[in-house]
Amino acid sequence: MHKNSRNILLFGANGQLGSKLKSLLAVKGTVHSVGHAELDLRNLPALRTLILETKPALIVNAAAYTAVDAAESDADNARLVNTEAPRVMAEAARECQALLVHYSTDYVFDGAAHTPYTEASPVSPLGVYGATKLAGELAVAGSGAAHLILRTAWLYSNRGKNFLNTMLRLAAERDELRVVNDQTGCPTYADLVAEASARMLDGMYAGGVVRLERCGLYHLTCQGETTWWSFAKRIIELTGFGERVRVTAITTADYPTPVKRPAYSVLSNAKLERVFGIRLPDWEEGLKRCLAERDTQR
Numbered sequence: 001m002h003k004n005s006r007n008i009l010l011f012g013a014n015g016q017l018g019s020k021l022k023s024l025l026a027v028k029g030t031v032h033s034v035g036h037a038e039l040d041l042r043n044l045p046a047l048r049t050l051i052l053e054t055k056p057a058l059i060v061n062a063a064a065y066t067a068v069d070a071a072e073s074d075a076d077n078a079r080l081v082n083t084e085a086p087r088v089m090a091e092a093a094r095e096c097q098a099l100l101v102h103y104s105t106d107y108v109f110d111g112a113a114h115t116p117y118t119e120a121s122p123v124s125p126l127g128v129y130g131a132t133k134l135a136g137e138l139a140v141a142g143s144g145a146a147h148l149i150l151r152t153a154w155l156y157s158n159r160g161k162n163f164l165n166t167m168l169r170l171a172a173e174r175d176e177l178r179v180v181n182d183q184t185g186c187p188t189y190a191d192l193v194a195e196a197s198a199r200m201l202d203g204m205y206a207g208g209v210v211r212l213e214r215c216g217l218y219h220l221t222c223q224g225e226t227t228w229w230s231f232a233k234r235i236i237e238l239t240g241f242g243e244r245v246r247v248t249a250i251t252t253a254d255y256p257t258p259v260k261r262p263a264y265s266v267l268s269n270a271k272l273e274r275v276f277g278i279r280l281p282d283w284e285e286g287l288k289r290c291l292a293e294r295d296t297q298r
């Protein structure tokens, strides 16, 4: 893409992923950042009108209803944001001949596997959040629009509500943190996902034209795997709380939540590496980078 020659529409611009995307996309065109305050994505006619009036060459959707437990009792809103809004974005993208980048989740899987899930692995979400995100994927994939669907997992950053910020807040208040040790996944620094997305975009164009053969579904996470307990332990050690705060392993049964999480949701990134030559660092390297950037970002 040639700098500033194209309109870019970014949804979810104030989320953990969207806020980093906002700065990275600025060098690729004129970014129209849309947060919740500017447009409620449940207003589907307004969403469609905004896209058709902006005539973007690129739409990036980092917005989502991400409250996994709340979604169980708020399915209509979760469906509007996670399924119907992406459907409208994709239909409008097709009409504008825009490329749509859409994000999805490891929670499309049920977690019964013991080896990393690929893009071809069967999906079977355990709850409303995962089901509405999966339906959003299918709507985008079936729209006929040029698209990238990027499934990521266990996102955290120095901004917003996430596991890292929760652990650091609790560590300042308590001597013991009790964290589940029977869910395995890959913690992924949101800024790394944003940077990889920007690099993928560079690889999506040849002579200003979208490389349609590269469109489709990709897994995009850090490498390796761990449990929430060992992730928490590493956070506590790396931030100097290790002397005072004990991190105790508990089971999912000890910490009941409205919706079941996958016991295992590691995503293979082999397709991403094969097609785009992109490989994110190990989760622990990602955590160190996030913590190193913490002071400058808060």
Ligand SMILES: NC(=O)c1ccc[n+]([C@@H]2O[C@H](COP(=O)([O-])OP(=O)(O)OC[C@H]3O[C@@H](n4cnc5c(N)ncnc54)[C@H](OP(=O)(O)O)[C@@H]3O)[C@@H](O)[C@H]2O)c1
Binding pocket: 012, 013, 014, 015, 016, 017, 018, 035, 036, 037, 039, 040, 041, 042, 061, 062, 063, 064, 065, 066, 081, 103, 104, 105, 106, 133, 151, 152, 153, 154, 155, 156, 160, 190
């Ligand atoms: N967080 C994770 O652990 C995780 C894991 C796997 C995949 N993902 C996926 O990665 C993507 C980015 O996630 P994230 O962690 O960056 O999410 P996030 O920080 O929760 O940001 C999502 C953004 O969407 C906005 N939004 C929600 N409802 C909206 C509505 N009705 N109208 C307009 N905007 C609305 C939110 O605004 P308000 O806050 O003002 O509502 C928020 O700014 C999403 O597709 C998510 O499903 C996330």
